[in-house]
Amino acid sequence: MLPFARLTVVGLGLIGSSVARAVRANMPAVRITGFDADPEVRARADALAICDDITDTVGAAVIDADLVILCVPVGAMGAVAEEFVADLPAGAVVSDVGSCKQSVVEALAAVLPNATIIPAHPVAGTEKSGPDAGFATLFKGRWCILTPAEDAPEAAVEALRTFWQRLGAEVEIMDARHHDMVLAVTSHLPHLIAYTIVGTADDLQGVTQSEVIKYSAGGFRDFTRIAASDPVMWRDVFLSNKDAVLEMLQRFSEDLSALQRAIRYDKGDELEALFTRTRDIRRSIVEQGQDDDAPDFGRKH
Amino acid sequence: MLPFARLTVVGLGLIGSSVARAVRANMPAVRITGFDADPEVRARADALAICDDITDTVGAAVIDADLVILCVPVGAMGAVAEEFVADLPAGAVVSDVGSCKQSVVEALAAVLPNATIIPAHPVAGTEKSGPDAGFATLFKGRWCILTPAEDAPEAAVEALRTFWQRLGAEVEIMDARHHDMVLAVTSHLPHLIAYTIVGTADDLQGVTQSEVIKYSAGGFRDFTRIAASDPVMWRDVFLSNKDAVLEMLQRFSEDLSALQRAIRYDKGDELEALFTRTRDIRRSIVEQGQDDDAPDFGRKH
Ligand SMILES: NC(=O)c1ccc[n+]([C@@H]2O[C@H](COP(=O)([O-])OP(=O)(O)OC[C@H]3O[C@@H](n4cnc5c(N)ncnc54)[C@H](OP(=O)(O)O)[C@@H]3O)[C@@H](O)[C@H]2O)c1
Ligand SMILES: NC(=O)c1ccc[n+]([C@@H]2O[C@H](COP(=O)([O-])OP(=O)(O)OC[C@H]3O[C@@H](n4cnc5c(N)ncnc54)[C@H](OP(=O)(O)O)[C@@H]3O)[C@@H](O)[C@H]2O)c1
Missing domain, CATH: 3.40.50.720 (NAD(P)-binding Rossmann-like Domain)
Structure with a gap:
């Protein structure tokens, strides 16, 4: 029926x-x-x-x-x-x-x-x-x-x-409020960060835009995909889910500062420990069918 | 020959x-x-x-x-x-x-x-x-x-x-020094940020890890791919290209703060203007053959 x-x-x-x-x-x-x-x-x-x-x-x-x-x-x-x-x-x-x-x-x-x-x-x-x-x-x-x-x-x-x-x-x-918190981290924050980094690269002095584009296969191009999403749709999402987005952004910024410190003071063990932990999350996402295990998203090579 | x-x-x-x-x-x-x-x-x-x-x-x-x-x-x-x-x-x-x-x-x-x-x-x-x-x-x-x-x-x-x-x-x-500056933005910074956000999501209270994984198709899963890269290789890159990476990180953080302010004070026009600009960069990358135009990297749907 x-x-x-x-x-x-x-x-x-x-x-x-x-x-x-x-x-x-x-x-x-x-x-x-x-x-x-x-x-x-x-x-x-x-x-x-x-x-x-x-x-x-x-x-x-x-x-x-x-x-x-x-x-x-x-x-x-x-x-x-x-x-x-x-x-x-x-x-x-x-x-x-x-x-x-x-x-x-x-x-x-x-x-x-x-x-x-x-x-x-x-x-x-x-x-x-x-x-x-x-x-x-x-x-x-x-x-x-x-x-x-x-x-x-x-x-x-x-x-x-x-x-x-x-x-x-x-x-x-x-619950709607819980949804907004979960999606702030799994979707809204990633988009916000992708938009930011693509903007940062676009503004750089000393590195030309054509260099950014040529060498984007080193990782940057992945961010540009997300940052090509609809501007009006995303403007509305950030303004409408402001509280959760700002909270996640705050946590992200703190974690980024910690990583910055680890680099500045040569704390290689800290870096390696974090990078090992993040690998496991990827594994779970693939295991649960939420992404393809093919290298590089299965892009043609 | x-x-x-x-x-x-x-x-x-x-x-x-x-x-x-x-x-x-x-x-x-x-x-x-x-x-x-x-x-x-x-x-x-x-x-x-x-x-x-x-x-x-x-x-x-x-x-x-x-x-x-x-x-x-x-x-x-x-x-x-x-x-x-x-x-x-x-x-x-x-x-x-x-x-x-x-x-x-x-x-x-x-x-x-x-x-x-x-x-x-x-x-x-x-x-x-x-x-x-x-x-x-x-x-x-x-x-x-x-x-x-x-x-x-x-x-x-x-x-x-x-x-x-x-x-x-x-x-x-x-020039080697210029290389390190260019790659800091097109590769090292994206990796650093991807590692950070995946770490942030892993640490969250109020949102479970299984929720992060289930709803990762909203954007997060793209970051987990990069954050699954080899821990030792990337530890070495960040420590070896420390100056350029820290400089790019500084600029990124400033841009992120500006975006944070725009959200906090409801500056929809500023958000939309940035999000429109970043779309153009994506277009150039695809035009120059550095990425696939297929939606979602050509993932199977
Ligand atoms: N894109 C995603 O990945 C995704 C995923 C899940 C959920 N969503 C949600 O899905 C919704 C639509 O997003 P989308 O990606 O489908 O965007 P889209 O491709 O831009 O489509 C939105 C359509 O709605 C029309 N529209 C705007 N205001 C309208 C109004 N007042 N009355 C009637 N039509 C109107 C737009 O027309 P104009 O040409 O005049 O703008 C446009 O054709 C959003 O709420 C978004 O948050 C999006
Ligand atoms: N992955 C990329 O996307 C990429 C792109 C461009 C350039 N690179 C560069 O390529 C290089 C290799 O990276 P990869 O991705 O191929 O890493 P990988 O798959 O981990 O391979 C590196 C190999 O080198 C071995 N090794 C480590 N120390 C060694 C030593 N002292 N003598 C001999 N062998 C040693 C490792 O052995 P163990 O098993 O003992 O560790 C491992 O088998 C790095 O410099 C990286 O920066 C990587």
């Missing part, structure tokens, strides 16, 4: 178009309606035929839905909900895919006080954005975290769990 | 075994002799048949060479040269593949005052180590930087240039 029959996807970028494609591939009987604020994105989604219908207003998109998934930047969730609140059917479940949850929960609850809101975050993505970047297998083998309020209707939570499982994801339930 | 006819590779790990394999593949007439301090590595290299001969002492390995390439951690270069100085033929060129150059140049010049020393650094690698990790195409399309002294014999420099070109690399000549 299908957990939902009529899905509306709002925001047809990387994640929204991947949700639509994955639903088409795994639950072909679901009717998919799409909307995006950008007319060019709507036209492109139409040409790619990733939805059954694309509407010109978000109100028209939700009017018949039993599940609405918001796939817009986290800072836009509240505004987009305001636009469709009048048209939302009473029984519909409203969900999202935002990378942080506490701020989204608050924004949606304020605008949609009577709706059934079950926030979600599929921990999967690439550095690309827009409707062409999506693909149906993006969520396969990845985790999707649901952060329902304590009083959320059990049936709706279970239906959304089934929905994501049908797209190939494993589902975990978590 | 072959630039060299009898090659000795000292240190048969990732890079040494890749050099041997690449020479076998591209210049099969070259006779390859190998040595490694670790008897198990020697046995493994023997079983893999990546050299024509494996010797039990480094002296025996170099005795007949016209090119000796040292592929050991940078902190071991001087000690290994001391072991073979008495057996080194007068006309042989001594080179290396160390990730930093100034300290290696000084160490080798002190131990081998009469030898022709042409240091080199192929900017290519993976996070794996040991003789099984090497492969013949590692250097293809990557840069190899030579850092000869000003008075180095032109013919030897040109022979080594040809050697690396035959392995598929593009060759650049650079």
